[in-house]
Amino acid sequence: MQRIDHPLLSPSLGSHRTLTSLHFGKAGSGLKIYIQASLHAEELPGMLAAHHLRPLLEAADACGQIVGEVVLVPVSNPIGLSQRLDHKPMGRFELDSSENFNRHYPDFAKEILPKILAKLGADAASNVATVRAAMGEYLSAWTPTTELQSMRKALLSLAFDADVVLDLHCDSEAVMHFYCEESCWPQLSPIAHLMGSRAILLAKDSGGGPFDECLSGVWWRLADALKQQGLDHPLPQGCCATTIELRGELDVTHAYAKQDAQALFAYLEHLGVLQTGNRPAIPQPLCLPTPLAGSESLRAKGPGVLVFAAAPGQLLHKGDLVAEVIDTMESIAEEVRAGVDGVFYARIRDRYVTAGCEIGKIAGATPFRTGSLLGN
Numbered sequence: 001m002q003r004i005d006h007p008l009l010s011p012s013l014g015s016h017r018t019l020t021s022l023h024f025g026k027a028g029s030g031l032k033i034y035i036q037a038s039l040h041a042e043e044l045p046g047m048l049a050a051h052h053l054r055p056l057l058e059a060a061d062a063c064g065q066i067v068g069e070v071v072l073v074p075v076s077n078p079i080g081l082s083q084r085l086d087h088k089p090m091g092r093f094e095l096d097s098s099e100n101f102n103r104h105y106p107d108f109a110k111e112i113l114p115k116i117l118a119k120l121g122a123d124a125a126s127n128v129a130t131v132r133a134a135m136g137e138y139l140s141a142w143t144p145t146t147e148l149q150s151m152r153k154a155l156l157s158l159a160f161d162a163d164v165v166l167d168l169h170c171d172s173e174a175v176m177h178f179y180c181e182e183s184c185w186p187q188l189s190p191i192a193h194l195m196g197s198r199a200i201l202l203a204k205d206s207g208g209g210p211f212d213e214c215l216s217g218v219w220w221r222l223a224d225a226l227k228q229q230g231l232d233h234p235l236p237q238g239c240c241a242t243t244i245e246l247r248g249e250l251d252v253t254h255a256y257a258k259q260d261a262q263a264l265f266a267y268l269e270h271l272g273v274l275q276t277g278n279r280p281a282i283p284q285p286l287c288l289p290t291p292l293a294g295s296e297s298l299r300a301k302g303p304g305v306l307v308f309a310a311a312p313g314q315l316l317h318k319g320d321l322v323a324e325v326i327d328t329m330e331s332i333a334e335e336v337r338a339g340v341d342g343v344f345y346a347r348i349r350d351r352y353v354t355a356g357c358e359i360g361k362i363a364g365a366t367p368f369r370t371g372s373l374l375g376n
């Protein structure tokens with residue numbers, strides 16, 4: 001294993017943060033898999049899973065069982081991890097800019113398309129290499145002016161040429177679920193089922209520029225652009241990227257983390273990056289994929305104390321009671337009911353809500369939403 005420390009841009013005199021990556025195997029000897037944890041810094045199940053995955057990878061590396069490269073970034077957001085306000089962690093938005101740490105990644109396709117058009121040809125593998133080289137050149141030429149930009153650049157510089165990118169997050173209170181773009185499904189189905197995913201949410205451009213879609217989106221966007229220009233250069237999905245939601249923020253236990261690390265390890269065996277002699281069986285799916293545009297975000301109309309009637313993972317039908325919002329001034333209980341059939345896959349942690357507050361999400365099968373599909 002090789003550890004590399006990447007200094008981030010210093011935002012202030014006397015302050016200097018570092019991003020650390022752990023590299024297993026040998027670059028260029030096979031597939032490259034990139035795994036990062038806790039880009040939303042208070043989402044810690046992935047960080048503990050990475051802690052349990054690391055010794056498994058170290059042991060495999062020492063035995064020469066890694067064919068290809070695995071890059072593990074257990075702490076992908078050192079900026080957010082150190083942010084606190086009123087004694088509470090503040091790891092989702094940078095306090096300086098109010099930007100979400102998992103948004104505003106660049107649209108690579110728009111940036112590199114004019115530079116690669118003349119270099120593409122009939123060979124798919126060399127087209128993939130051309131695109132990756134152009135992405136690398138774009139990143140090299142990018143001069144960040146803020147610490148946050150320098151962190152985004154450092155993360156992308158580690159991940160841009162990976163075949164598979166796994167971004168480990170979690171929701172507030174939730175069951176295991178997945179977000180990925182349609183172009184990466186069903187290629188990513190083995191890891192979804194190995195992790196025991198209870199909801200799989202597919203989209204084509206969720207909006208907002210999250211990390212995973214920056215890296216998966218470049219491929220289908222370029223392929224679409226080539227088709228629109230009447231060019232038939234073959235361009236496969238060079239990177240399959242997913243955001244894996246490892247249950248809820250409080251689901252930080254060694255038992256879960258060891259289970260998740262084992263699932264990640266098994267997926268690497270499945271891909272052939274780990275050649276341990278074991279070919280893991282892929283478990284039966286616990287759910288079918290549903291469109292992210294069919295996911296209902298339930299909201300409280302008025303303010304009050306939130307009392308849930310439904311638990312994460314529960315299968316709901318349209319009209320089922322999900323929660324009550326109690327206005328204790330007027331002694332009124334507002335009922336929030338399911339608007340679609342599906343798994344109630346995530347809910348908020350707070351038990352007091354203000355008017356219009358989102359309280360939970362149901363993975364419905366029929367698309368009905370448009371525009372930006374991700375939350376804040």
Ligand SMILES: [Zn+2]
Pocket residue numbers: 039040043102169170
């Ligand atoms: Zn997150």
